[in-house]
Amino acid sequence: MEKRVLLAAVLSGVVVILWFSFFAPKPQPAPSGAEPVATAAAAAGAPASSPAGVPGAAGGTGSPAAPAGPVVPAEVGEDATPIAVAGDGWHGTVDPRGAVFSSLLVDGYKDDHGQPLDLVRAGVPGPLAIATAGAWNEALYKVERVADGVELRWSDGAGNWVEKKITAGKGRYAVGVEVRAGGTPARGGVVIASGIEKTLKVDQQGRFGAEGAVVRLNGKIEQILAAKLDGVRTLRGAIDFAGVEDQYFLLALLPNEPPVEVLVARLGTGATALPQTVIVGAGGVVSGTLYAGAKERNIMLGYGRGLADTLSFGIFSVVSIGFLAALRWIYGWVGNWGVAIIVLTAGIRILLFPLNHKSVVSMKRMQAVQPKMKAIQDRYKERAKKDPNVRNRMNQEVMQLYKDEGVNPMGGCLPMLVQLPILWALYSLFAYAIELRQAPFVFWIHDLAAKDPTYITPILMTASMVLQQRMAPQTGDPAQRRMFMLMPFIFGFMFMSFPAGLVLYWLVNNLFTIGQQLLTERMMAAKAAEQPK
Numbered sequence: 279m280e281k282r283v284l285l286a287a288v289l290s291g292v293v294v295i296l297w298f299s300f301f302a303p304k305p306q307p308a309p310s311g312a313e314p315v316a317t318a319a320a321a322a323g324a325p326a327s328s329p330a331g332v333p334g335a336a337g338g339t340g341s342p343a344a345p346a347g348p349v350v351p352a353e354v355g356e357d358a359t360p361i362a363v364a365g366d367g368w369h370g371t372v373d374p375r376g377a378v379f380s381s382l383l384v385d386g387y388k389d390d391h392g393q394p395l396d397l398v399r400a401g402v403p404g405p406l407a408i409a410t411a412g413a414w415n416e417a418l419y420k421v422e423r424v425a426d427g428v429e430l431r432w433s434d435g436a437g438n439w440v441e442k443k444i445t446a447g448k449g450r451y452a453v454g455v456e457v458r459a460g461g462t463p464a465r466g467g468v469v470i471a472s473g474i475e476k477t478l479k480v481d482q483q484g485r486f487g488a489e490g491a492v493v494r495l496n497g498k499i500e501q502i503l504a505a506k507l508d509g510v511r512t513l514r515g516a517i518d519f520a521g522v523e524d525q526y527f528l529l530a531l532l533p534n535e536p537p538v539e540v541l542v543a544r545l546g547t548g549a550t551a552l553p554q555t556v557i558v559g560a561g562g563v564v565s566g567t568l569y570a571g572a573k574e575r576n577i578m579l580g581y582g583r584g585l586a587d588t589l590s591f592g593i594f595s596v597v598s599i600g601f602l603a604a605l606r607w608i609y610g611w612v613g614n615w616g617v618a619i620i621v622l623t624a625g626i627r628i629l630l631f632p633l634n635h636k637s638v639v640s641m642k643r644m645q646a647v648q649p650k651m652k653a654i655q656d657r658y659k660e661r662a663k664k665d666p667n668v669r670n671r672m673n674q675e676v677m678q679l680y681k682d683e684g685v686n687p688m689g690g691c692l693p694m695l696v697q698l699p700i701l702w703a704l705y706s707l708f709a710y711a712i713e714l715r716q717a718p719f720v721f722w723i724h725d726l727a728a729k730d731p732t733y734i735t736p737i738l739m740t741a742s743m744v745l746q747q748r749m750a751p752q753t754g755d756p757a758q759r760r761m762f763m764l765m766p767f768i769f770g771f772m773f774m775s776f777p778a779g780l781v782l783y784w785l786v787n788n789l790f791t792i793g794q795q796l797l798t799e800r801m802m803a804a805k806a807a808e809q810p811k
Contacts, residue, residue, distance in 0.1 A: 352435030355418035361428050365446030365453055368570050370398070377419040377430040377442045378404035378469075382570045384451070384527065388716065395475070397529050397570055402472040402545055402552060405529065405568065406442055406457060409541070409556040410466030414440045414459075427454065437461040449580060451571025455531070457564045464562025471522035471529040472545055473552035491542045491553035492530060494518040494584045504544035504551035513540040518583040519569070520555050526712045528573055528588055531557060532581065533566040572712050575602065591710060597703035602711055609713070615726055616719030619708075619779055620786050626704075627790040630697060634791065638798040650679055708780040719782065726779035733774055735781045740770030742788035749795055 360371040360380060370382040379398050382405065387395040398404050408414050419430035419442070427445030438461035445454035457468045474489055491502040496515045501523075513520075520540045521530025538558045544551040557564050569585065571577070578586040591598030601622065608618040627634075658672035708714065714726040722732050730736060743766035773781050 351433065353420055353431055353433045353439075355420040355430075355432070357421065358418055361421060363428060363444055363446075365426075365451075367450040368453065370396075370570075372428060372430070372444060373404070374419050374421055374430065375417070376404075376407060376415045377432070377440070378407045378415075380404055382453075382529070384571050387572060389475075395527075397471075397475050397527060399473045399475050399552070403469050403554070405469060405471055406444075406455060407469040407472075408440060408457075408459065408463045408466055409469050410462055412438065412462060414438060414463050438463055447567045449567070450577050451569055453568040453570050455565065455568050457559075459562040465558075467539075467541065467556040467558030468564040470520060470531045470555045470557055470568070472554045474522045474524050474527060474529050489522065489524040489553065491521070491555045492523045492528070492588055493520040493540050493542070493555070494587065495540075497584070499584065499587050499590070502542050502553065504546075504553040505548065507542065507544045507551070507553075509543075511542045513542065514538070517557075519585060520557055521569070522553050522555055523573070523588055525710060526573055526715055527571065528578075528585075529568070529570050530555075530585070530588075531564075531566050531568050532583055532585070533557060533559070533564065535560065535563070535565070537564065573710075574712060575599070589710065591703065591706040594699045594703040594706070597699055598707040601703060601707050602713075605707075605711070606713065614719065615714055615717040615779070616723065616782060619726075619783050623783055623786040624790060626700065627787065627794065630700075631794055633697070634794050635798050635801070638795055639802065647679060651676055654679065704783060705780065708777055708783060714777065714779045717779075719778065723778050723782075726782070727777050729775050730778045730781060735778060735785055736770050736773045736776075739773060739781055739785040739788065740766045742785055742792065743769060746788055746792050746795070749792060 355374050358374055360373055362371055363369065367385050368382060369385065371380050372378070373380040382397045383394045384397065389395045403409075403415075413434060414432055417432050419432045419440075422429045422431075424443070424445070427443065430442045430444075431440070433439035439459065440463050441456075441458045443454075443456040446452075447454040490504065491500075493500045493502070493513055495513050495517055497518075500513065502511060517533065517537055517540055519530045519532045520537075521528060523530070538560055541556040541558065543554045543556070545554055546552055559565075567581075569578075569581065573589045575586055575589050578589065604625070605615075605618050605622050608621045609615055612618055612621065654672060654675050658669070658675075708726075716724075716728075717726045718724045719726055722734065723730060744763075747763060747766065769784075773784065
């Protein structure tokens with residue numbers, strides 16, 4: 279029984295690692311053939327239509343009719359100079375041509391080239407573009423500076439008009455936005471994001487998380503990959519926010535008023551498709567707070583409305599969140615995230631020492647009764663294959679042997695199963711916590727969220743696993759032991775592309791396990807020496 283449970287636990291871990299290594303969504307480069315909203319018009323002479331399948335003007339699914347009202351006189355701008363805007367934790371520029379964000383930079387973060395990190399992709403419709411092709415996305419808007427921001431206006435004098443207001447929002451990474459439109463522009467809604475600029479190279483970011491649309495609908499998070507979209511997806515209901523996310527950053531609008539619907543489309547085709555999120559407001563009005571920043575849990579919690587749920591650590595997220603709080607607290611004392619990982623690992627191993635001690639003791643006892651158990655199995659070997667009754671008698675004798683020797687066949691495996699949620703929680707934490715992104719450790723490790731460029735830590739981790747296995751009590755048949763001896767090399771190969779922080783944790787965890795195993799053996803030897811002979 280112990281061998282089967284142990285084998286199941288090991289194989290379960292291997293399946294999890296393999297899935298993340300080979301089947302988790304990979305970050306995708308920008309599509310070369312993405313067609314911007316403003317240029318996706320229908321044929322000449324036909325009514326303006328929306329791009330990439332987004333319903334907009336004529337024939338748009340679920341789009342509201344253009345609000346009736348007085349015709350606004352023609353109003354256009356004359357100055358194409360980009361407009362600088364800024365708020366708490368962000369700064370950027372607004373292009374008067376189309377009145378869209380041409381850049382949104384997150385303060386304190388750099389891209390993989392060491393430049394300020396920009397969330398807005400080049401060559402695709404920027405945030406606040408109107409999701410219906412027409413002159414309103416190409417014309418110069420009239421610009422007027424207001425307190426903490428800017429107002430932009432355009433109209434053609436024929437019933438089509440757009441007004442946009444951008445201000446510094448209340449809170450970190452908050453951008454106050456308001457878009458009002460009449461005529462055809464009112465039908466298409468407002469683009470919140472057309473993809474999000476990549477924040478790490480593919481080989482650095484590893485295989486955790488993928489860029490996609492994210493919507494909180496009726497209290498539940500909907501995460502949508504563009505490559506899996508077949509046409510346009512329309513979402514209606516109680517919408518708390520909608521936008522686009524990747525592994526570490528989020529660009530999403532928390533609307534002031536319930537929108538009519540959210541439309542999720544794709545730019546480009548196949549695996550390189552980008553997600554585009556559009557919010558359609560009642561009467562052509564879309565307003566609210568645009569969150570443009572890092573997925574920092576404590577900050578997102580302050581916004582409410584489930585925004586922090588975009589930072590998901592999986593089925594054991596409660597445990598991961600607890601470890602993240604502990605990691606942040608330790609970092610406040612040591613000032614180095616790598617050292618904080620080592621200290622956290624040490625604390626976990628100390629807390630788990632009673633379980634590990636029990637596991638090693640149980641495995642030692644199992645090793646001691648192996649010859650007796652094998653003798654029983656050999657005695658029934660031939661007959662047990664043919665006669666179920668004989669096989670039952672053999673199992674009864676084995677269980678009686680366990681009872682006589684005071685051995686629990688599950689004693690070595692149950693502590694391991696208890697630790698699986700902890701291992702999974704840490705695995706997810708090190709993969710998604712932005713605190714480790716571009717965080718240096720020592721010497722050659724300059725980014726704990728990127729792979730070790732020298733592969734030194736994966737090699738050391740593999741060596742520590744080999745040593746740990748050689749020190750462990752040898753149970754099971756030779757074929758199983760040979761299979762287990764291959765595990766360190768399989769893990770080492772997979773961990774070559776994993777974040778250095780995760781590899782560091784696994785290496786330190788193995789070293790503490792070896793130390794605790796030595797301590798357990800000394801304790802057992804001392805106890806045996808005290809017993810009368």
